Amino acid sequence: MRTALLFLLFLAAVPCFAATKTTISGSISQAADGDTLSLQIPYVYIGEPKKSEITTQNGKFAFSFDLEQARAVQLNYKNQTMRLYLEPGDELALDIEKKDDAWQPRFSGKGAANNQFVTQFYTQFAEAFNANFMTEKVKSSTVDVVEMYLFAQRKQQTEWINKYTDIANVSSDCKAFVNHETTYNYYNYIIGHPIIVANSKKDMLVSRLPQSVVEGINDDLANNTAAINSPAYRQFLVHYTTYFTSESNKFMKFTDYATSLNMKYNYARQHLKDFAFVYAVSHFTYDLCEKVSPETLKKVYGGLEEADKSQQYTAIVRQKCADWINAKMPEPSAQADAGGKGKSKGKSKGSKNSGKSEGTSASSPVSNFRAVDLEGKQVGLDQFKGKVIYVDFWASWCGPCRQQFPFAKTLHDKFTAKQLKQLVFLYISIDDNVDKWKKSIESLGIKGYHTLSTGGWGSEAARAFGLSSIPRYMLIDKKGNIADANAKRPSSEEIASDITKLLNVKK
Numbered sequence: 001m002r003t004a005l006l007f008l009l010f011l012a013a014v015p016c017f018a019a020t021k022t023t024i025s026g027s028i029s030q031a032a033d034g035d036t037l038s039l040q041i042p043y044v045y046i047g048e049p050k051k052s053e054i055t056t057q058n059g060k061f062a063f064s065f066d067l068e069q070a071r072a073v074q075l076n077y078k079n080q081t082m083r084l085y086l087e088p089g090d091e092l093a094l095d096i097e098k099k100d101d102a103w104q105p106r107f108s109g110k111g112a113a114n115n116q117f118v119t120q121f122y123t124q125f126a127e128a129f130n131a132n133f134m135t136e137k138v139k140s141s142t143v144d145v146v147e148m149y150l151f152a153q154r155k156q157q158t159e160w161i162n163k164y165t166d167i168a169n170v171s172s173d174c175k176a177f178v179n180h181e182t183t184y185n186y187y188n189y190i191i192g193h194p195i196i197v198a199n200s201k202k203d204m205l206v207s208r209l210p211q212s213v214v215e216g217i218n219d220d221l222a223n224n225t226a227a228i229n230s231p232a233y234r235q236f237l238v239h240y241t242t243y244f245t246s247e248s249n250k251f252m253k254f255t256d257y258a259t260s261l262n263m264k265y266n267y268a269r270q271h272l273k274d275f276a277f278v279y280a281v282s283h284f285t286y287d288l289c290e291k292v293s294p295e296t297l298k299k300v301y302g303g304l305e306e307a308d309k310s311q312q313y314t315a316i317v318r319q320k321c322a323d324w325i326n327a328k329m330p331e332p333s334a335q336a337d338a339g340g341k342g343k344s345k346g347k348s349k350g351s352k353n354s355g356k357s358e359g360t361s362a363s364s365p366v367s368n369f370r371a372v373d374l375e376g377k378q379v380g381l382d383q384f385k386g387k388v389i390y391v392d393f394w395a396s397w398c399g400p401c402r403q404q405f406p407f408a409k410t411l412h413d414k415f416t417a418k419q420l421k422q423l424v425f426l427y428i429s430i431d432d433n434v435d436k437w438k439k440s441i442e443s444l445g446i447k448g449y450h451t452l453s454t455g456g457w458g459s460e461a462a463r464a465f466g467l468s469s470i471p472r473y474m475l476i477d478k479k480g481n482i483a484d485a486n487a488k489r490p491s492s493e494e495i496a497s498d499i500t501k502l503l504n505v506k507k
Helices: 112-124 131-140 143-163 172-191 193-199 231-248 257-271 274-291 294-307 312-325 399-412 434-444 460-465 495-503
Strands: 020-028 036-041 050-055 060-067 071-077 080-086 091-099 102-110 370-373 378-380 388-394 423-429 449-452 472-476 482-484
Touching: 020 071, 020 080, 036 060, 050 060, 080 091, 080 102, 080 112, 091 112, 102 112, 112 143, 112 172, 131 143, 131 193, 143 172, 143 193, 172 193, 172 231, 193 231, 231 257, 231 274, 257 274, 257 294, 274 294, 274 312, 294 312, 370 460, 388 399, 388 495, 399 434, 434 449, 472 495
Parallel strands: 020 091, 388 423, 423 449
Antiparallel strands: 020 060, 036 050, 036 071, 071 080, 091 102, 370 378, 370 449, 388 472, 472 482
């Protein structure tokens, strides 16, 4: 029996059931009167969990609290830690004997079968679920060696679960949790291998995993809301987002925290949903908020605030980061946060646009940019020289982008056939998936000239035009120069006039 008995952290994403009284009571051998026990209940998975403390009397203890969904709690006594899986209404009795510097628990009462199952599982496979052991193994081994070890461990774990003699008395939620732990512990240390190794070295490179290793590690695996209770799943989300953000950064370490947070947030908006998005973004924001600019923090916090329906994670982030969130900053440009979860920051009617953006100044040439059209042909902006170009930067996953498309159709109809011969409505998508890009064009009925610059925020379009949020609009004059780098949206009453002025300028 190990000194520390491993167990689960179990928490629902959004509390939505009536709370039910739940109890843990029992005794600890050799405990003296007045010894302190603490019980940690993590209502959210960032920050410090809620802690209750009591003192023992005659070696006995008792905790009573409300649970609205199955959770895990952590019982601490001196240098011992025990984690217990609890469901609403459990009346768990826990008698602990100390032998050879190890705790030997005996469970009875409602919830006993679940906790016996969990305790035996983590005792049997303690090495593979020991973060310190696995981190050192990853740092000292190639990814192939780690993968073979984890593959063998997962096989043994699955066989052990299938042969567990009292499995009929274990709840379906508890069985699902342990299965998620088995699955995500495997994937966590595979996708996390380059990150753990890179963080242990001083060089700036992050290793690229072989494609054969990455296969199967995708958005569907990441967006498994049913696995939210698994610590291995949550750590997997952190490594998953970090690895693929590093890929967007050409597998280079980030040289500043603001870029790191911004790119992780943007990647999460494109690929994560629901709890996966909320947890990943709150995790990175909580860790980095004191190290980034107010502008970056406000953008990320705004997206988190809108996505976090329970406001539990938002509240924890705000508690720590309030000074930075409330810090004054210059007025933002007329853009919306990427991914459809942020709030539009468009300018009010009648406001003037300076025509300057963070990455491309007005009147700068754009002839070197290339993208791919619907037929797979290379397209350059220079081929439209002699015409006015209204550029729409978008992606299929961007909600604010999609909201503008009906207005774009109305905008088209405002110009005569003669004017349309001198005008190009150019759409540049930064989607990663060609099929999603094409299906969105068809389903949304978007009319115009369509091109794709794959790679999201690491795409050629994002780099060439300094994109950090979409939708983004741009006006290019007949000479091929940028006339307005932050042009008005299709929904603006003034955009048609802005285009017409450029149409009336002679070549």
